[in-house]
Amino acid sequence: MAQALADGLYAASLICLMTLGLLPLWLTRRVFHFAHGAVFVAAPYSMLACVDRFGPPGFVPGVFLALFLSIALGIAIEWLVYRPLTRRRAGTLMYFIASLGVYTMGVHLVALIYGDESRTVRYWSVQESVRVIGGVHVSPVQMTIMGAALLMAAILWIVLRCSHLGKTIRAVSDSPELSLIVGIDVRKVRLLAAALGSALIGAAGVLTACDVDMTPQMGMRPVMIGLVAAIVGDRHVGVALGAALILGLSKHVGAMWFPAAWQETVVFATMMAALSLKRFGALGATR
């Protein structure tokens, strides 16, 4: 049980990072940013490009490249796809379809270049020492990942709650029209939010790749899960994080009762439950 909790907390930390990355995007646009699944995938693969080319010394530059690329991609998506759609007064479903198109394009481009098989950037020995703390097996790599994830998440939380940018993001999420009226540059806010969110999503992708192998398809589920947590929480960042925590825990705690192969199903069932809560009212019903 303690092991399941520990694993669950690890999974939750990554989901929290995804959720906080998706929140600025969700708040400023209320679109299902499926496109950022492509960002999640592109980041570790760009790291792979570095490591392929320069060997282990390429790892750190790879991380920087990944973050830079994530931000660039996020801004590009906002500028080239979402903004023109806003000009055309598109409905949310149209954004969603376009977002899906971007995801499909990005993921299959990666697959074209790197193939479908799993690749890895982990040049260190995977058999590395596994410590046992309080009867629970933890790996130092995972602990580093978890620490990094939580640190970035905390930074973003502070940004959202306390900074000027955070305030303008929340303003835009409440009412883009009113924000314009009081002089907020909504377009700029959306761009900044895209940059910020994409950086975190890219970071989540990089961290995930440090723990498990990468495949081009790896982005879909983390994005979905993070997105649901973000939607459920909406303006209440704490609720979003709580949802992320529960979703992370559900994966491993669920494994205690169901065979391992059904882990993802448990998560998605939990997701449906979370969405039902939102729809039917425990957290403030939406129609």
Place this chain on the structure above:
Amino acid sequence: MDYWLHILVLVGIYAALANSLDLMAGHTGLLSVAHAAFFGVGAYAAAISSTYATLGFLGSTFTACAVVGLLALVVGSFLVRFLGDLFVLVTFALQVVVSDVFRNWTDVTNGAIGIRGIPDAKIAGWVFTSAAAYALLAALLALGAYLVVNQISASPLGRVLRAVREDAQFVESLGKNPFAQRLIVFVIGAVVAGASGSLYAHYVSYIDPTSFTLSDSILILSMVIVGGPGSRSGPMIGAAVLVSLPEILRFVGVSGATAAHTRHVFYGALLVGMMLWRPRGLVGQFLFGAARDD
């Protein structure tokens, strides 16, 4: 010649799939990305009935429709309560869960290995083996789907559906029950998808979970979008375009896994392009998901 017949079979099957999705999405505003899941459930149900219970084609198709219909009814009565955007998300979850079931419920579906050796379609002693025979069946299926969708669309039910699509609350105030309308459409669309699955299973004689994934749902959705949601012939045109265009890629020399990925890059670009430049689709009139002046 056989090659073109093969394309025709696929176009027929996907036209039926696109039409049934359009009934849900274009006519009623229920954008679902779980259509391949129903397609798959139908295919698996038919495959199992045909291979293990040795039912004829009509028997296994009926079983497929019954199974899918029941599933759609049960799941739909919960899912259809979600409006617009949230509905998309829950169908996402549904698709993922169903895909997982295909892969993990090995007792029934054989897991990743799939079901092979599905017998050719048998109707009253006639065995369908040639591509031409299946092309005929596919054409009938596509025609059937087209008729179902357009009859509904032209009927009073169709009018109510379009109203629900535009403003469900208003429809409720007029005394109609949007939930019931949505559920009906959801089930009918799913059943047609299930029937298509049965034909597909008998045609290709081997199915596995990789044919019924989220990407396939997105592909079917693309056909609806490209053709024109809510229009009469849009989905069929979309199906014809999206099935045959990649074959042209084949002639240009791109093959194998590269072709599959290139195809999907193309589909993705098409989706983005359509949204940016022609959201109505090639022949549609309904501006899908257009922002309203609320």
